[in-house]
Amino acid sequence: MLSLGFGNQLLAQDLSKIDSLRQQLAHMEKHTGFSANDTTYLLTLNRLAGSLRYFDHEEFRLVIDKSIQLNEKHNYTKGLMYAFTHLADYYADEGDPRAMGNYMRAAELCQNERDTEHLIDIQNLMATEYSNKGQYDKAMDYYLKNQELCINSDDIGRQSINQGNMALVYCDLKDYKRGIDLLTKAIALSSGNKDPYGEAVYLANRAWAYAEIDTFKKALLDINLALEYFEQRKLMDWVAYAYAVKGQIYVGMEKHSWALHWLKQSEAQYAKINDKRAELGAYNTMAQAYLGLGELDMANTYGDRSYQMALNLDYASGILQASKTMAKIKRETGDFESALDYHLLMTKISDSLSNFENRNMLLVEKTKMNRDREKEEALLEKEHALARQKYINYAILALGLVLLVILWMYRKGVSDQGKLIKKLNKKTRELKRNEEELMTINSTKDKLFSIIGHDLRSPIAALQDLLKLFKEGDIPEKDLLDYIPKLHKDVDHIWFTLNNLLSWSRSQMNGATTSPKEIDLGELASENINFLSEIAENKEIGFVNQLPKDTMAWADADHINVVFRNLFSNALKFTKAGGTITAGIESFENYWKISVADTGVGMDEATQEKIFQKEHTYTTYGTNNEKGTGLGLSLCKDMIQKNKGSIWVESEIGVGSTFYFMVPKSRMQLQKAI
CATH class of the missing domain: 1.10.287 (Helix Hairpins)
Structure with a gap:
């Protein structure tokens, strides 16, 4: 899983961008009247250094040293801040502890200049570095500080990046649910802020998280959307990562040939850039793919390569994954002694990381509690300040009462x-x-x-x-x-x-009255599916009923029967042969959430807004030219509302539609809702 930094889009440009920056600098230096203290020249120098980070370390060091020297000489704080940040990024890539010192120097310059935006940027990078080192409590502290700064400055873009990187902390600690929730929020923020780059990055990371919990269908959907953007923009470091994630997904699905296709493309891209942590992960996945295909020599080659790289980086998580893979390979080749050695190493590191992760999760929660306490103390101070305005408020209230009396007298004297x-x-x-x-x-x-x-x-x-x-x-x-x-x-x-x-x-x-009673949702769903089974068989459409029997709710049985019948009929109408209709259910504290999902033609947003309207009927022909009355869905809405529930739809053209409705679980909940 890769973190997103503020400005990473620039760093991901291809080699043609580097050549363009070189030409710009050469043109400036040859220009009559050139001065090295020109801010445009200094900023371009920093941009070149940032772009060289993944491609040419030797030239990077020459350029960044020159940038620091010139910016210090001409006392250009903004340029110096960028230079220290790029140098820190370089050290972070190499696992060099000097990274944090340079980040802190850059952050200090931002604080001196009261540059909140760039301070958020650098604190985000510092948090990422702490996270990479396993110091998740310190990472979370910086992310929480950034979150407050982003909200106070109404900076949606940086807020989405902060949410996405906080998700990495939870995923590293195996709390994938919270990690995926934060990534989903980051995707929504980026989409609302019209930031396709950030949205693509969070989709790629969410795909990885879904793959880790074997949710492969959602993972493939996310990674394909992300990969399309990365390839269009030629963001090669992210393209390499997306290829590797796609390979990981197919390994999990046991489609090893497909996995190898994407992993080889990832390997080709990583050969052009310097991102060793991500690269060793791709090699480990390639070893798993070759193992799945029975090509044990190739599996051993890539597994050992991943293992050696992880050892060189002292990357515990990488060593764990590589040793786990190597143990399987050695067992398959009959080298049981080596398999045992790798297994013992894997067990040792796994126990160590498990204790480490548990400790860090406690530290992260403690950090959140401390941050919440600080916010409560700030709120209490604010309340004290408001209390000091008490007498002023009383005076304003008294004046308001006087005005009300005058207004009442005026109204009393209104003419006939x-x-x-x-x-x-x-x-x-x-x-x-x-x-x-x-x-x-x-x-x-x-x-x-x-x-x-x-x-x-x-x-x-x-x-x-x-x-x-x-x-x-x-x-x-x-x-x-x-x-x-x-x-x-x-x-x-x-x-x-x-x-x-x-x-x-x-x-x-x-x-018209509603007669609620205790009803079995599973039984009602089954009855309606049986009733429509002949139509489904004629259209070669499959029904999947996930509502168990004895799922009791408090509602009018006739009303819910009408709702099920119309939703199932509607799904049959717009689903082509070979499709599937799935009835699902999700439990909440007081309500059941029922879903009817089809793999049909789907609807655009305009159609979704019309179908529940009572004032107008809206109907179209089905996939077999079935004709409807246009009453069904508006009737469903009316029936659900009479039972204190709600109904809505989510749909995508060419993918299908899912109708949701909620009904109370018991009579007590219905009375509370009323």
């Missing part, structure tokens, strides 16, 4: 003309309300006649014509059986439409 205007306004409002009710009634009438005239009349007329032909002998009795499936389908459509129409008409009646 004013009272008449009020009466006229009241009558006008009543007339307008009556007009709106009449329009609603008229709309209901039109809607009713439209359904009767089209959705009911057409299939009934077809049935009537068929029976007439049979009665008059135009259709032989033996041929009538050929029409039975069509008749069955039309009758089912008529029954479904009439049932929806009846439910809808009851919901429109004043005084």
Whole structure:
């Protein structure tokens, strides 16, 4: 998992960017009247140093030393701050302890200049370095400080980066749930801030986290989105990382040939840059892929390479993963003595890291508690300051009361003309309300006649014509059986439409009641799936019911039955052959959250806004030209709301739709909701 630094997008540029910066510097130096204290020249020098960080260490040291010397000579604080930061980044890549000292020098310059933005940037890098060294409590302390600075300065971009890097701490400590939650927040912040680079980075890191907990479908979706952006922008260090993550996902899915395809591309990219920690992880995954394919020599080569690199970097987590892989390889080759040695090393490091991680998790939580206590103390001080304004507030209140008395006296003296205007306004409002009710009634009438005239009349007329032909002998009795499936389908459509129409008409009646009782959601779902199973079989669509029996809720059984029937029918209507419809459930404290997900055609945002509207019916043809009334989803919304629940949809065109609704678990919860 890679952290995101402020400005990493510049560092990830390709070699053509480096050549361009060299040319810019050469052009400035040859220009008449050139001066080395030109801030543009000094900043360009720093940009070149930052770009060389991954590609040419020798030239990097020459450029960064020159930058520090010139910036100190000309007392250019901003340039010196950037130079110390780039030097610290270089030392951090090499695992050199001098990294932190240079970060601190850069941070001190920012504080002296009251440069909050760059202070946040550097503290983020310091936190990342502490995290890499396993000092997670210190890392979290800096991230929490940064979080307050970001919120106070309303800096959404830096806030998203801070959230994303805090996620790395939790993932390093194996708390993937909190890590994924923070990464999801960072993705949302970046998306809202129109920052596609940050969004891609957090997607890549979330893909890695999902892979660690075997959630491969979500991992593939995230890494493909991230990789598309990295490749378009030629961000080669992130491209290499994304290839490695994709390989890791396929290894987890036991698709070792596919994994090897992506891992070889990752290896080719890492050969061009210097990121040893990420590179050794890719080699370890390659060893696992070759092991899965039975190519033991290649597995041993890459596994040993990863192991040696981890030893050279004194990278405990890398040694653990490599020794685990090597133990498997040696066991497969029959070298049981070496396998045992690697296994013992793995066990030793695993126990050590486990104790280390537990200790660090406690330190992280302690750091959060200390930060919360400091915030509470600051809030208490603020409350004391507000208390000192008590008498002023009383004076303002007294003045307000005087003004209210004056206003009351003025209102009391309003003329009869004013009272008449009020009466006229009241009558006008009543007339307008009556007009709106009449329009609603008229709309209901039109809607009713439209359904009767089209959705009911057409299939009934077809049935009537068929029976007439049979009665008059135009259709032989033996041929009538050929029409039975069509008749069955039309009758089912008529029954479904009439049932929806009846439910809808009851919901429109004043005084219509809801009769909640204890119901079994799993049983209702199963009944409706069985009812629609023939349609599903005809369209070759599979049903997956994840609602267990005896899942009890407090609601009107008829209402929930209508909801299930309409949601399942709607999913069948818009899912192509070979698709799947899944009924799922999630438990909350007082409510059940039920989902009906399909792999159908999906909806755009405009359609999602229309489908639940009561004022207008909205319907389209299904994948087999099925026609609906447009009542179903608005009826579902009405039924769910009458049972103190809520309903909504999430959809993506070409992927499918998921409808969610919530109902109370028990009568007590329903009374609380009321």
